[in-house]
Amino acid sequence: MSIKTNYFIHPYIPNSVPEVKEQMLKEIGAKNIDELYQDIPNSLRLKKKMNLPEALVSEMELKQHVEKILNKNISINEYISFLGGGCAAHYVPSICDEINGRSEFLTAYAGEPYEDHGRFQALFEYQSLMAELIDVDVVNVPTFDWAQAASTSCRMAQRITKRNKILISKFISPERMMVIKNYCHPVLEIETVEHNNETGLIDLRDLKSKLNSDVAGFYFENPSYFGVIEEHGKKISSLLKNNKSLMLVGCDPISLGILETPSNYGADITCGDIQSLGLHMFYGGATGGFIGTSDNVEFVKEYPSRLFGISKTNVEDEWGFGDVLYDERTSFGNREGGKEFVGTASALWGITSAVYLSLMGPKGMYEVGQTILQKSHYAINEIGKIKNLYSPKFNASNFKEFVVDFNNTGKKVSSINNLLQKKKIYGGKDLSKDFPELGQSALFCITEQHTKSDIDNLVDNLKKILS
Amino acid sequence: MSIKTNYFIHPYIPNSVPEVKEQMLKEIGAKNIDELYQDIPNSLRLKKKMNLPEALVSEMELKQHVEKILNKNISINEYISFLGGGCAAHYVPSICDEINGRSEFLTAYAGEPYEDHGRFQALFEYQSLMAELIDVDVVNVPTFDWAQAASTSCRMAQRITKRNKILISKFISPERMMVIKNYCHPVLEIETVEHNNETGLIDLRDLKSKLNSDVAGFYFENPSYFGVIEEHGKKISSLLKNNKSLMLVGCDPISLGILETPSNYGADITCGDIQSLGLHMFYGGATGGFIGTSDNVEFVKEYPSRLFGISKTNVEDEWGFGDVLYDERTSFGNREGGKEFVGTASALWGITSAVYLSLMGPKGMYEVGQTILQKSHYAINEIGKIKNLYSPKFNASNFKEFVVDFNNTGKKVSSINNLLQKKKIYGGKDLSKDFPELGQSALFCITEQHTKSDIDNLVDNLKKILS
Amino acid sequence: MNNIKSKLRKFHQAKWDEQIIFELNTPNERGIYPPKAEKEITKIVGNGISKLPRNMIRKKKPELPEVSQMRVLKHFLRLSQHTLGADFNIDIGQGTCTIKYNPKINELISRNPKVTELHPYQDENSVQGALEIIFKLDLFLREISGLDHFTFQPPSGSAAILTMASIVQKYFEVKGEEQIRDEVITTIFSHPSDYSAAAVKGYKVKMVYNNPQTGLPDMESFKKLISNKTAAIFITNPEDTGIFNPEIKLITDLAHKNGAICCYDQANANGILGITRAKEAGFDMCFFNLHKTFSTPHGCGGPATGALGVVKKLYNYLPIPNIEYNGKKYILNNKIKHTIGKVRAYPTVFPVVLKAYAWIMSLGSEGLKEVANIAVLNNNYLLSKITKIKGASAPYAKGKRRIEQVRYSWEKLHLDTGVTTEDVTLRMADFGFHLWSSHHPFIVKQPFTIEPTEAYSKDELDEYINALSYISKEAYSNPDIVKLAPHNSVVHKIDHSWFDDPTKWSITWRLYKKKHLKK
Amino acid sequence: MNNIKSKLRKFHQAKWDEQIIFELNTPNERGIYPPKAEKEITKIVGNGISKLPRNMIRKKKPELPEVSQMRVLKHFLRLSQHTLGADFNIDIGQGTCTIKYNPKINELISRNPKVTELHPYQDENSVQGALEIIFKLDLFLREISGLDHFTFQPPSGSAAILTMASIVQKYFEVKGEEQIRDEVITTIFSHPSDYSAAAVKGYKVKMVYNNPQTGLPDMESFKKLISNKTAAIFITNPEDTGIFNPEIKLITDLAHKNGAICCYDQANANGILGITRAKEAGFDMCFFNLHKTFSTPHGCGGPATGALGVVKKLYNYLPIPNIEYNGKKYILNNKIKHTIGKVRAYPTVFPVVLKAYAWIMSLGSEGLKEVANIAVLNNNYLLSKITKIKGASAPYAKGKRRIEQVRYSWEKLHLDTGVTTEDVTLRMADFGFHLWSSHHPFIVKQPFTIEPTEAYSKDELDEYINALSYISKEAYSNPDIVKLAPHNSVVHKIDHSWFDDPTKWSITWRLYKKKHLKK
Ligand SMILES: Cc1ncc(COP(=O)(O)O)c(C=O)c1O
């Protein structure tokens, strides 16, 4: 065998071939590789061998090893899942994976618009398609996730208004809330705004009472974390306008084929996540944060992200691309004066969402919204018929997600979920820890992928468990 | 919804958009599409709607529908399988699937060497790599499968020798035997040659007795269908040479990193299947037949397949490709005088095997051969230790496959296999129908993918069943 | 017409100037490691090699190149970009090939381990899903053709023709007429395999030429050739000209009257799905190329399947196993009375069958008919446009409609300018297009064959037409630019002398080294 | 040198002259249909729209293009060919980016439904496989860095820097020193995010410039800047120059003496795996970019992960949840005393973690060290070759070895010929290569940065060098050909005036239409 301890020629390391090493050392004028590390003081050199598992250099063994571990996971292909809250199992058109699996896109990085024209075009198209969907003029190359997009929206609001306080709706995702808090601390002060306990809608009086000249903006989500559709966007907008504060709205873009866009009820900054637009869930590993605004220069220059612009070249009818306001805005172009920072984020997912939106078109987005609406309302209804359950808990319109109130059942959501799991169902997300004020409640999510029989199955099992 | 019965705009049919149809009809000068069928007599027109299931135009529904059916299959990822006999689960390097999944290769067909340079080069490389592996000078663009390659080898032998009889070893795959028989009938006469019942080797006396001036060639396989390594190749060759008959040898190319090649013990035509070289099994759906010979013109002009040749272009240091002897040999170039026929076959799998051989190199081919040898001999040994089992049945060297004799157990292979299946094991192929002379015997196959614990598992279960 | 969607592209094909894989050899580099046997196994059986007869140990290692993994990957990725797949171009210029959209969802479905990891010897019970799909596709095709049983064993259209010839032969053997009936009739505009695959079975094949006016097979010749020696007719309709033969039923009647079997080459049935069928046209057998009409990808030339249908009376001759449903489960039926045996080792090319199944399921009855309608609409649209291009014409059947394709001619262009079809073909490569001439012999002078299928939009058709017109203009104004093409392709004019000269041809790298490097 | 394996290629990038997706709009074409609700559901809940508040129904449909499926596919496939991924080129010219081989097996593994179809809210018990992989990668990185705990929450290197700054801040808040310690120190050759991500947390960031001789951060400046106001230092080593700072331990000691936290930017640790570690260099935290050193693909700029390690005393500040093993099973620990909270909504970018895990498993301890050894060998080989190219130089530390990359300069070339780094960059595109200048500010004049990693063979390095030498020769003999480049790329000189002028910039198609088409 040719793998011996002192003779390790690895398929990933061509020049591990000893004869080649020799030739190269000769060119360099060094006796051995160790000599190349001469600047690293001996005291800093690692003397021992790193204690790592034995290498699985055979690809087959590697595959078998990893798959054996992965088989301990139970995917939601195997169970029926009603989990959502910002990440959900939407249908991923096969072409989305075809494109993001293309070696060219998968392994490109930071080339120039001259060699990576396709990457620039695809991301420009992503920006443009998202801009249509959320009905704004400017959208960024996607950042990490919705939480980051919301955090940056707050920081943009601060820089635009030069005020240091952000109001945030209480009914946003608890994960996002934690990210925003860390990201804004200690530069921005954060205060939460209450919701009506009956309807789940924003408590306008509370909002009003908290508006003052420190307030840079108010961030809320629509639909809210609880799937409730906020219908007073325009009222909120005029409250904010009167206070010269910005309206920042987070939203799930898969709702926007059918739901009014935040920009059309007054949002100054719209943000959210593209996970629902053609990305698998990947245990929460496939997310991308979008930020959209008008083309107001005061806004554009506050984006930290890359913004790809279209242009012409010196050849007739040829498109070119490049970075807009790169030197002024970005930390790449302006280390000390750049806005926040820019770096590797979620480009491949942005391209994927561009494919998704191109395939769906306006009709597809309308239809998928309608299907989700119908299926989720069917679930709301059917669960609502079960004795002692209140569904939806909040008396308002819902999209995709809704809260079911289990307080009257005398049972804990956690134990109900355990029982459901035995029936190969992941029930709704238990809200009792993050929102203790709701007692025993759970957040259910329905997408276009659920079938009627999935929902009936849930309802049947809930009935059995609660009877 | 936009899908209505009379308004069917399908994602696969762009011009199903009514406005576009109108424009095009106008250009054509036709009132409607029906008018375009004017040459089809009314009596031949289908009056009814075809009775097919309702269309699943939603990709998600289509996927769910098909996967539901496929879930009725139990793959050999789920069970441990010892099935072989010409198709086996070898490890498929990930890059093989990456390349055969590339849209460019997947959807190319019959372009010129000018636009499809890559296709020509990849298949030329396939030919060249296979030529090294089987140690010959000429290899074809792959035909359908080993059975076809063997059939064509017989027909080539006939045309080369102008004789009309082929001798065939009795211990070849029964499937291949049927294909050869049909393909040669009625043009060629076929007679089988016996094997020694002890060793499984070819009965040289029987062979000798059947050689006469009608015999175009003798076809045998090495290793045989029963995994037995024929060691008298040279003797067979001289018998044939004396009779001016050709030696045609079928082989499993994964053996050839370690086993001597047929050409080196006298094969005039070498053939076999590339399934073991980087192809998944696909229920027997991924096969490719190779045929290899010397560069003797008398042989080359008898190939029916495409043979890609390398060339130069009018630009310095540029490779070009094209078809060798196309107009003379092929039915494409010579309808009435072409050899057999040519058409769509297994090109994508040929490209895949080229990737496989490029990755493996000589060392990889040696190592995989060695691993198979070791693992299969381990299995032979361990099974042989079980009471009342004879393993291997034939007292000779084996590679990858071997016959286990169950005659002494008083049980039928079919019922033993049923019991194994309950333990999630697919046992060896039951030979009792195709080779009644072997009584209750089974053909086991071991590849590099089997682990020791897979084999031990089989042995344990056999012991239990037979105790 | 030159709107943005149908503009003439400033195209250049990817050109990596890539070496031959053998040129990348670096001794001792490794592309991959196969697994080793476990130590415990080695302890027991040793190195394995000792198990081999001495003379059967390979003496000279194969001279495969040694290349590290990323370089192998890069090599084949680059070659892929050198290949003009249908997913990339407006692939209407490979007439007769029925290049259409191969849905990605079907690829995805077929890469499921429940497809890839099935062994053909598995017990029926463990492959019920696979058998169900095969059987249901049989049912679908019965409906589409009107015939009674399908087999998916033939791995290509040509193999289906061979299978038909085998069935014909067996049929007459059973009847005891095999000695008398040793002729087969086909037509010159049918696929060459209709000739050659029948000839493989020992038949004397007679060819009917076309009527120079109508382009259709000449009825008088037919009548002369057909007799009680005729075992079968093998005929395509529409033929490569795209003209539907309205006399097809007269032909099959005539054949039947003479006791022959009628075999229909419907490899390409794209223009007539749901419109007209083998049954009504009087055929006893027909086959469809799943890799054409039914949208499975061509894969550079396979894998493929020729789905072969027969009328009831020929059921008993089908290859075994036949996939059937016994009321409870799907079975592999090996008990077919006069079976011809097998034409392929394993039951079917399953991934191809699966993709065809999925394709039909996504379209349904109406969708299939729409496929035909639009294929025909697109074709007649092209006919109208292309015949307006200077130098181009559509021989035969003037003023008539065509079905799914047309064999055109550049004869006038050639006479006027000296530019040949081959020149135009190579120039089309400069715009990212295929253009195919035709099967030999070139009955139509300077032929080219175009088949748009249903898969391309009007804008794309216009783009293709734009390129043809542009090149026609070039031919008249600056023929050299056409004759010296390609200019923007991965490769330039190839030296053809290396292909027919035994002292030069190099079918493998080792032959190249022997013949050209040693000097 | 110009052997066949390192030849200067006659390259041309694929050029499809492809439109913008909006230009492909054909009203009523469809790309895909989402599923409809079952009829029974519609019967019960109606069309769904009626459930919406009137004013929340979207009034104006989004102006997304309507394009059939194959055309969408073709569009993005063409764009992919317009992109020069690392799988295609010899990608050593994107210095600092650690472009290496991203094994295809890892892609395959990560597309398993047991990976793609996991929801982040799933019960711990149902994701034990995922958690095991995350935790084991933690164990591996502990060994590689010497630090005590890793979190994989930061979705990039910059996010890891932000996280380090957050931990520093929290640490001093708990100590009650947050008001005093409001400064952070970094160096000019560290990554810009070491400055800017720290600044996001409100820190005043001080920058140490390099010593013009050694290229290393100037020790005297350091000493001046550091004080009891310093919360932390953020430093890369080797910096972008590839010079290892032998004084690194002096710096961390100094920082510790002043009560500051030492944060190590090891985004790129490719040259020192198994050679030297954060622990021995005295760091309290470090991070690795899994998408660099650990081989996960860059994906045009993400997804990514900055794996962040801390010493024991900082465990209590880690983001939640932390993935741990309680002796029986893997858990998501949310109970971390002084946790900073979260820096990303979900626990980690799982596919990235998985690929990094698989990569390490395929190499083991020896393999990782070989990665470093060969990366350094390759780099010094290039250094030797490139400094022989006319017009090129490697500023600083003359005669010394470098670790994994070098920041070179074309200053002389520029002075001699007027050709700039940007010109060379664009000319390199003509041979299928990237060449990157450097992060701003351009301290090194006419900079270019090359990092070969372990992934490229000597032949490939030679090919790249050949192209550089060739262009240098062109610059001296025929500079215009360089200045007018690219010639063989998909696109030509771009009009930059559209990028900084608010009346022209068009960040979206709709802005383009408003600003440029209306006129
Ligand atoms: C009409 C017709 N018949 C037969 C064939 C042969 O099919 P295959 O290439 O699958 O052998 C073709 C393929 O081009 C064809 O178009």
Ligand SMILES: Cc1ncc(COP(=O)(O)O)c(C=O)c1O
């Ligand atoms: C040294 C160094 N630090 C930090 C980063 C930032 O990493 P990311 O792009 O993941 O934010 C990089 C990436 O280029 C880097 O090279």
